[in-house]
Amino acid sequence: MDRGPGPSVRLKLTVSYAGFIMLAGGLLLATVWAFLLRYVPDVADGPMMGPDRTDLQAAFIPKAAMAMAFLLVFGLAGGWILAGGMLAPLRRITHATRLAADGSLAHRIHLEGREDEFRELADAFDTMLARLEAKVAEQQRFAANASHELRTPLAITQTLLDVARNHPNPDAGELVERLHFVNTRAIGLTEALLLLSRADQRSFTPEHVDMSLLAEEATETLLPLAEGRDVVIETSGEVAPTLGSPALLLQLTTNLVHNAIVHNRADGGAVYVNTAVGRGLVTLTVENTGEKVTPHLVATLTEPFQRGSERTRSDHAGVGLGLAIVKSITTAHGGTLTLTPRPAGGLSVTVTLSAFRPDRAS
Incomplete structure (x- = not known):
């Protein structure tokens, strides 16, 4: 104006x-x-x-x-x-x-003197700048990592097509199989990026959700994957009502159970899924057996494209967005995400959300 x-x-x-x-x-x-x-x-x-x-x-x-x-x-x-x-x-x-x-965004005011209106305004502005700087750095890092991840399947596809063009009679079946694998991975990465963006935008209408039912649904869906890897899933807990997006919370639960299965012991492990309610909060806890995880590695697992090489099995090629999506969905629902290494090996992940009280709804 x-x-x-x-x-x-x-x-x-x-x-x-x-x-x-x-x-x-x-x-x-x-x-x-x-x-x-x-x-x-x-x-x-x-x-x-x-x-x-x-x-x-x-x-x-x-x-x-x-x-x-x-x-x-x-x-x-x-x-x-x-x-x-x-x-x-x-x-x-x-x-x-x-x-x-x-x-x-790196500049700070650092206003001296005693507390007054100008000092409060300057401190609030410094805090805002610090958050903006961290957010911009995170977005730049995310864009760079996403570009790198998307470039890899495209480069592989280009190489396969170049080989097919240079060899008039290639093995079409093997080529199609490789292209299908690479394309599936690219589609999965794109869908994960879209889901992550949707969670960050918080564009959903809250509904009544029972986290215990979502835990059962995610467990049943991933049961064949667990059986194929000789992993036992144990589900326990109580009815855990909350408010949120059923689709996003189901994706959150599925990601946690999926990660617990694929990042597990090679000689047969276990996954423990539990829901609980207390003090106005709902908790979903997913634990798994596996190799010991260092606190330093745990601190980076919720960053996009951080796969945790110490935990990743060679037969699983993820896109490194599972826990990043879990974190975004949890934040969008006003909850907290806690990752703790288990003393015996493996990881314990707890999602805490506000409980829904029908008698207080109005």
């Missing part, structure tokens, strides 16, 4: 200060004048000893005018200095805002 130039806030404050001082000075002089007139009789009242009102006016009015002129100059100069000192923090905040608008 285009606006014409106007007087600065410093000038407005200066004029306000000067005007207030002039008003106070004028009221003071008027009071003095009224006080003097009370004790100085008029000439019409009769002869008197001493000065009359005419003499008093001749002496008082010039001095009053000089005093008002001094107050005007003093008010303007003092107001300009005071306004400049008061607005100095605002200029620093404005400078930081312009730098942020130009793309420099």
Whole structure:
């Protein structure tokens, strides 16, 4: 929105200060004048000893005018200095805002002094800049990783097509099988990216969801995968009602159970799925056996495309978005995600959401 130039806030404050001082000075002089007139009789009242009102006016009015002129100059100069000192923090905040608008998010105000309105504003702005910088860095890292992940299947497809073109009689069956595998992986990655974007946007209407039923559905769906890997799934718990997107929460549960199956022991392991309710919260916990996981690795597992090479089995080629999607869905539902390495090996993942109380719904 285009606006014409106007007087600065410093000038407005200066004029306000000067005007207030002039008003106070004028009221003071008027009071003095009224006080003097009370004790100085008029000439019409009769002869008197001493000065009359005419003499008093001749002496008082010039001095009053000089005093008002001094107050005007003093008010303007003092107001300009005071306004400049008061607005100095605002200029620093404005400078930081312009730098942020130009793309420099690393700058911080770091306003000194005691706590006041400007200090609160500067600290809030610094916090906002820190979050924006972290978010932009995360998005840039995500875009770079996504580009790398998408480039890999495309490059493989290009290589296979080049080989087929350079060899007139290739094994069509083997070529089609390889292309199908690469294309399936690319489709899976694209769908995961779309799901991650949908979770981040929080574009869903909350509905009543029972996490225990979602846990059973995810377990039944992935049971053939678990049997093929000689992994036993144990499901327990109680009814766990919450509010959210059934599709997204089912995807969250499925991702957790799927990860627990594929990142498990090669000689037969176990997956434990449990739901619980307490203190107004619903928890879904998925644990699995496996190799010991270091705390450093656990801290990176929710980052996009972090597959956790120490846990990944050679026969599983994931896209590295499983736990990243779980984290986004959990955040979109206002919940918390906790990853803890199990002392005996494997990982324990807990999703905590707000419980739904039908008697309090209104």
